[in-house]
Amino acid sequence: MSVSPPGEALAHSLKPRHVTMISIGGIIGAGIFVGSSAAIHIAGPAVLLTYALCGTLVFVIMRMLGEMAMARPGVGSFTGYAALGLGPWAGFTTAWLYYYFWVITIAVEAIAGANMLMPFIPLPMWALAALLVLAMTLVNLFSVKTYGEFEFWFASLKVITIVGFVALGLAYIFGFGPGLARLSSTFSSHGGAFPAGMGAVFTAIPVVIFSMMGSEVATIAAVETEDPARNIVRAARTVTLRIMFFYIGSIGVILAILPWTSVVPGQSPFVAMLSIIKVPGAEALIGAVIFTAIVSCLNSAIYVTSRMLFEMAQRGDAPVVFGRVSARRVPALGIVVSGIAGFGVVLTSVFSPDGLFTFLLQSSGATILCVYLLISLSQIALRRRLEASGERLDVKVWAFPVVSWLAVGGIIAVLVMMALMPDQRLQVALSLAVFAACVGAHFLRRQQVRNAQVA
Secondary structure (H helix, E strand, C coil): CCECCCCCCCCCCCCHHHHHHHHHHHHCCHHHHHHHHHHHHHHHHHHHHHHHHHHHHHHHHHHHHHHHHHHCCCCCCHHHHHHHHHCHHHHHHHHHHHHHHHHHHHHHHHHHHHHHHCCCCCCCHHHHHHHHHHHHHHHHHHCHHHHHHHHHHHHHHHHHHHHHHHHHHHHHHHHHCCCHHHHHHHHHCCCCCCCCCCHHHHHCHHHHHHHHCCCCHHHHHHHHCCCHHHHHHHHHHHHHHHHHHHHHHHHHHHHHHCCHHHCCCCCCHHHHHHHHHCCCCHHHHHHHHHHHHHHHHHHHHHHHHHHHHHHHHHHCCCCHHHHCCECCCCCHHHHHHHHHHHHHHHHHHHHCCCCHHHHHHHHHCCHHHHHHHHHHHHHHHHHHHHHHCCCCCCCCCCCCCHHHHHHHHHHHHHHHHHHHCCCCHHHHHHHHHHHHHHHHHHHHHHHHHHHHHHC
């Protein structure tokens, strides 16, 4: 594998359309097609408010990234802004937490995809998972433009599916269905809009918020465009509208047609609704889209982990060898190592499903919330310094610092709610332990560097 000297730049061959669809792809995953069933089961029709609250939080975080990108272009991804706002320890911690989360995601998505293929291909799960990881590793090794094109078409298929789904649902509601009055009663009956009370709106947040995470991947991809800062801002400005339409629009149509009490956690409410409308092959259609979403997420996971290693190597937070690029100007070693690491996690699900694999899943679950928390605190710190210096900001988070601190409070509130849930308490504890380990690793490494300099 031919490599170029450390410090050589990545290719800047991604286009704004790639970044836009990567952002959409990060939002629309298997979480909306299947995971929404658990949220509906918890809160009933009130889950629409849950989605609105979570969407607002994600929008504010994306706005924060847009503000920092325009104020300090050329810093890199959001891990660079964490280092700029809070110090080197925050950049180190954010990057390694994010890397850890996405390596586990490689395994989770590979296992999910393999399980969907097993009825059709007579191979064991681990072998099918290996083939999926290998395929997406090769896509990433070829070029960043190839990755962008794959994500563009993956995301396009998901967008077309949801747009068609909402259009068909609205046609059924206002056109060829049993009538608006009857469908309105479906929405309002079975306990009304808040069948489990207002508290269920907040109880469902931990389920919903994880399905919406991933839009920040666009800020990493934007680094490989000609105008990173403006492409980050463009993604940040439109993310809420997408969430409103894709999530609230599709879930609203489902709740208007399908009684929420008939939604079974773990089963796609999209399939159930299409069955009511009597769409032939509904299960196969949604199954194909879910598989596409899984492969899309796997593709992005390998991309993200390799770029995290590359950026950390550039800052000195990872071995310098990961800061090299191949002749195709991709961080080839980082791509290969991340793919192998992800497949290693797949193997733990085979040899230690209730031991090491469960530990890895639990310890990575809430780390993404820790990343979002550091992003929010970084924006507050950096914004205060910029305003103190009298610097003009082209993009701002509104009503600063109130909105920024509300985002911080919202993230902490989600962590507290998870800690209060018996089935998620261990996940929070282990994720916070990983967070503390990353912080400790940074200061230990810094001390070792100081000792080496003294010697």
